[in-house]
Amino acid sequence: MAKLNMVQAINLALDEMMAEDPSVVVLGEDVGVDGGVFRVTEGLIEKYGEARVIDTPLAESAIIGTAIGMALAGLKPVGEMQFCGFSYIMIPQLEGHGSRYRSRTHGQFHVPLVMRVPYGGGVRALEHHSESREASLGHFPGVKVVIPSGPRNARSLMRAAILDPDPVVYMEPKRSYRAFKEDVPETPETVEIGKAQVIQEGTDVTVIAWGAMMHTTKKAVEEIRQARGASIELIDLLTISPLDTETICASVRKTGRLAVVQEAPLSFGPASEIIATVNDHALMHLEAPVKRVCGYDVVTPYFGRENLYMPTVGRARRGIEEVLDF
Amino acid sequence: MPMKELDTFRVSYLSILDEDANVDKELEPKLKKPELIELYRQMVWARRTDERMLKLQRQGRIGTFGPSTGQEAAQCAVAFAMRKQDWFAGAFREHGVRLLRGESLTRQLVYYNGQEEGNINDGDANPRNLPISVIVGAQPLHAVGLAYAMRLQGEPETCAVTFMGDGATSEGDFHEAMNFAAVWNLPVLFVVQNNQWAISVPRSKQTKSATIAQKAIAYGMPGVQVDGNDALAVYAAASEALDRGRRGEGPTLIEAVTYRLMMHTTADDQYKYRTKEEEELWWRRDPLVRFRAYLEAKKIWSEKDQEALEEEYKVEIEKQVKAFEGMSGWKPDAPFDHVFGTKHERIEAQRREFLAEIAKEADRG
Numbered sequence: 001m002a003k004l005n006m007v008q009a010i011n012l013a014l015d016e017m018m019a020e021d022p023s024v025v026v027l028g029e030d031v032g033v034d035g036g037v038f039r040v041t042e043g044l045i046e047k048y049g050e051a052r053v054i055d056t057p058l059a060e061s062a063i064i065g066t067a068i069g070m071a072l073a074g075l076k077p078v079g080e081m082q083f084c085g086f087s088y089i090m091i092p093q094l095e096g097h098g099s100r101y102r103s104r105t106h107g108q109f110h111v112p113l114v115m116r117v118p119y120g121g122g123v124r125a126l127e128h129h130s131e132s133r134e135a136s137l138g139h140f141p142g143v144k145v146v147i148p149s150g151p152r153n154a155r156s157l158m159r160a161a162i163l164d165p166d167p168v169v170y171m172e173p174k175r176s177y178r179a180f181k182e183d184v185p186e187t188p189e190t191v192e193i194g195k196a197q198v199i200q201e202g203t204d205v206t207v208i209a210w211g212a213m214m215h216t217t218k219k220a221v222e223e224i225r226q227a228r229g230a231s232i233e234l235i236d237l238l239t240i241s242p243l244d245t246e247t248i249c250a251s252v253r254k255t256g257r258l259a260v261v262q263e264a265p266l267s268f269g270p271a272s273e274i275i276a277t278v279n280d281h282a283l284m285h286l287e288a289p290v291k292r293v294c295g296y297d298v299v300t301p302y303f304g305r306e307n308l309y310m311p312t313v314g315r316a317r318r319g320i321e322e323v324l325d326f
Numbered sequence: 327m328p329m330k331e332l333d334t335f336r337v338s339y340l341s342i343l344d345e346d347a348n349v350d351k352e353l354e355p356k357l358k359k360p361e362l363i364e365l366y367r368q369m370v371w372a373r374r375t376d377e378r379m380l381k382l383q384r385q386g387r388i389g390t391f392g393p394s395t396g397q398e399a400a401q402c403a404v405a406f407a408m409r410k411q412d413w414f415a416g417a418f419r420e421h422g423v424r425l426l427r428g429e430s431l432t433r434q435l436v437y438y439n440g441q442e443e444g445n446i447n448d449g450d451a452n453p454r455n456l457p458i459s460v461i462v463g464a465q466p467l468h469a470v471g472l473a474y475a476m477r478l479q480g481e482p483e484t485c486a487v488t489f490m491g492d493g494a495t496s497e498g499d500f501h502e503a504m505n506f507a508a509v510w511n512l513p514v515l516f517v518v519q520n521n522q523w524a525i526s527v528p529r530s531k532q533t534k535s536a537t538i539a540q541k542a543i544a545y546g547m548p549g550v551q552v553d554g555n556d557a558l559a560v561y562a563a564a565s566e567a568l569d570r571g572r573r574g575e576g577p578t579l580i581e582a583v584t585y586r587l588m589m590h591t592t593a594d595d596q597y598k599y600r601t602k603e604e605e606e607l608w609w610r611r612d613p614l615v616r617f618r619a620y621l622e623a624k625k626i627w628s629e630k631d632q633e634a635l636e637e638e639y640k641v642e643i644e645k646q647v648k649a650f651e652g653m654s655g656w657k658p659d660a661p662f663d664h665v666f667g668t669k670h671e672r673i674e675a676q677r678r679e680f681l682a683e684i685a686k687e688a689d690r691g
Contacts, residue, residue, distance in 0.1 A: 069470055073471070092499075
């Protein structure tokens with residue numbers, strides 16, 4: 001058992017997978033000698049060499065496009081988009097080909113690749129370095145989108161993503177990279193992609209969050225528990241797509257109330273899809289309108305204002321209490 | 327400080343068998359008679375099947391497709407130079423390559439009749455053929471990744487050959503692919519079929535470069551322009567490029583200058599943007615006519631051989647069209663089988679709904 005932050009945990013998962021499976025390769029801008037701009041791939045080039053830890057030219061479409069070719073020929077590439085704001089360039093290859101080789105050939109070819117996408121605000125970065133665009137990526141059939149919330153599930157999700165037979169976009173909440181440490185077991189763990197996790201059981205309200213918002217939401221939930229002793233069921237979504245209908249709806253059927261905390265802009269986000277899913281399968285169990293605590297539909301402001309715009313512990317708390325008090 | 331000349335560049339053009347079927351004996355590739363005949367047979371097969379597909383489309387028996395007529399030398403001669411182990415990452419106008427690498431006419435018909443099953447490498451199809459890629463210029467990057475994987479997995483002599491048209495050379499992915507292939511020194515052969523037209527946009531509006539071949543220079547790799555209607559020149563250039571790749575000397579760009587004798591696709595009317603006179607000029611450069619004259623001059627092909635071949639292909643085409651038309655029972659929910667390699671309830675729930683809905687639709691009659 002070691003206490004690791006998220007950067008170290010992802011690095012550990014990559015290291016473990018590269019040691020276990022010679023077909024795993026890492027590629028991207030600055031991932032080799034530099035160890036990645038966030039140091040997530042630090043030390044890998046020394047251990048596995050430059051043929052498997054590839055410092056690519058600066059071209060996002062080519063990083064994913066060549067990764068698709070590698071995956072078609074049996075490698076398991078883990079590519080890096082340096083920031084979510086630069087990742088839109090990968091979409092033509094991801095949607096046009098990564099997501100389609102399987103269905104296009106009825107499974108004869110498939111694309112087991114992972115694209116790492118550091119995302120989200122709260123790190124006082126330049127423009128294009130703070131977006132949360134999981135909704136856009138989650139809209140593509142054939143693509144899996146996962147987001148860890150802490151060091152332990154970051155490691156298990158990365159392992160699952162590399163072992164997965166499909167293209168997986170692995171979004172990394174930058175704000176949580178070094179924010180806290182967790183015990184990470186000696187033995188590698190894996191999780192099932194497509195499954196949310198109930199991390200705290202409760203009976204009064206269901207609260208769903210993911211990524212960096214999980215940390216914010218946990219604090220809000222703890223404040224509410226201390227203030228009024230409410231029994232809150234907290235779900236870590238972990239997979240944006242395909243969404244885990246059962247875990248979400250089973251919880252809502254039990255609690256009858258739901259709040260969703262999302263860093264991304266309000267409209268068309270995962271929170272909206274979660275509500276639509278509850279509408280389909282658990283509407284009659286609801287005792288209060290569902291509350292969304294989300295980012296606003298504005299262009300992500302520069303960091304001078306970002307803290308005003310990201311959901312805070314206070315906003316999350318007020319949103320959850322609104323549902324409880326209805 | 328005066329300006330210094332750092333380097334100068336040259337672009338070469340290769341022609342071996344000219345429009346009047348005169349052959350340059352010094353450059354003539356050393357192909358054996360059966361090989362020459364086989365290459366010719368493949369080019370004729372590509373032409374006759376293409377013609378038949380156009381008829382089938384006009385009769386409403388298949389959907390939209392982009393004919394390859396006129397580009398057989400640019401396609402078949404490259405495929406002929408490839409080894410079985412080489413990868414092929416094509417676009418959507420490499421009918422000749424696909425057939426030469428074992429794909430059946432039946433399968434092309436299945437594809438152009440709107441079934442993904444037409445992408446499956448079965449029978450004699452080379453398992454290293456990637457399916458048709460409709461998005462212009464995207465697949466060269468896949469070829470680069472394939473070649474990288476091959477080298478890492480202990481097959482450094484396996485090449486990846488990717489095709490695209492002149493229009494694709496304006497796409498960013500084309501340039502990124504050449505750059506990555508060159509930086510990584512990979513055995514990738516980029517074949518640009520410069521057929522003069524990207525739908526309605528002529529080559530002159532596509533790029534200011536005097537040739538497409540010279541674009542390779544900027545990436546530090548060889549580029550050569552060849553007469554794309556000259557099967558011998560295409561074969562020689564492709565063989566040399568593949569040999570270079572196998573020797574670990576990196577990628578090559580071949581610009582095959584050819585002409586799309588037909589419409590862009592069956593949904594296009596080419597006379598909106600070009601003339602019949604221009605087409606006639608290129609019909610006189612027909613790669614099949616030229617290659618046949620070469621074989622006849624060598625006394626290894628005759629009118630009688632041609633008649634026998636035409637009869638053979640007529641029968642074979644009928645057989646394969648019949649096989650296509652006898653196919654049925656496409657599984658309606660197959661798309662749900664292949665979203666992911668793992669089962670997920672979110673998809674399965676939608677499959678159940680889909681099946682229930684189509685059953686209800688059937689009940690409505």
